[in-house]
């Protein structure tokens with residue numbers, strides 16, 4: 001079986017196709033604002049550092065409606081919202097203001113991780129201080145908290161010993177003084193809902209325990225909540241959107257709702273973005289967090305969107321497990337009683353009898369014109385343990401991510417067919433005892 005590979009298919013690029021971007025709504029909104037006597041000026045000039053007040057107000061209203069259930073009658077307010085230039089830029093801002101590479105001991109990242117988070121953290125002084133935390137099995141609900149707690153204890157003990165030996169105070173070094181009123185000992189980075197790349201959704205109980213751990217160890221949990229709004233029933237033959245359960249609770253709302261909340265700083269920050277629901281080119285996002293954090297974030301840096309739902313269905317249906325490939329992502333994740341799916345990605349696992357995903361990706365690109373994102377891309381940079389876990393039994397080196405937002409449905413089907421052809425040809429070669437050649441692949 002061989003597929004027509006004349007037109008390259010890219011299931012690696014994790015962006016929405018331009019057709020899904022809310023261009024018409026942006027044009028309409030811009031027209032209204034820029035022709036308004038009162039709004040055109042503020043829109044074109046420097047504004048408050050924390051962000052344009054009406055935008056913060058309408059974001060607070062929109063978020064309070066969308067997450068009404070988990071906010072339990074305690075809506076978010078504009079003093080908790082700081083406008084950003086997108087989730088990636090905001091990640092850098094958060095680290096600049098609330099983390100000190102000489103004091104903040106480590107950054108823990110859920111594994112597999114959104115790979116562009118690593119270089120942002122490294123650029124902010126955390127090279128060599130990134131630590132992976134496996135998602136774990138179904139019993140862990142999306143993050144192995146036993147592993148995380150153990151590593152936090154070890155790291156804390158080590159920091160105590162180092163401080164005692166050096167005779168220096170265990171206090172921020174670079175980020176000291178009134179410009180840095182709060183510096184955390186740890187950062188924990190997660191994408192708890194429809195994660196990139198795994199598509200998984202963290203269980204409610206795991207979210208609660210994670211907040212407790214963050215409080216215990218003086219950690220700030222940065223939660224990229226960028227896919228929450230792209231959701232649909234996993235069983236598309238059932239009810240429509242009306243049948244959707246409420247979205248999973250954000251960590252920031254869990255923190256705020258639990259006794260002992262630190263009203264000024266909190267231990268959680270929801271990192272939001274319009275990139276997935278309007279278009280990444282708008283470069284606008286927000287943080288929803290305790291007012292002290294929101295205000296200080298403003299000191300660092302100077303619109304109906306629900307139509308943008310990608311073409312997950314076509315790819316998922318086309319992917320009914322040929323060649324022993326299994327679906328890892330949360331296509332049938334249960335939240336409450338209704339299965340919920342969402343995000344941009346389908347995350348799959350290869351069977352044990354073919355080489356790991358990087359080799360498969362190399363053959364797919366070279367011989368079938370198909371690009372896929374392989375597991376090695378999602379290990380935590382600079383953490384040897386993360387690589388060892390990826391390549392060990394059940395590790396993520398056998399997994400790969402397909403994006404369903406970039407191509408149209410027909411191309412998605414063709415892409416999945418090419419993947420099947422790739423696996424078939426690898427199997428044939430292996431049966432003949434031939435070696436499978438792997439070439440270095442770029443990230444995009």
Ligand SMILES: Cc1ncc(COP(=O)(O)O)c(C=O)c1O
Nearest residue numbers: 086087088114191196224273275
């Ligand atoms: C988990 C996650 N966070 C952040 C981003 C980037 O967001 P932004 O465009 O707002 O910087 C992405 C985009 O792929 C993502 O998957």
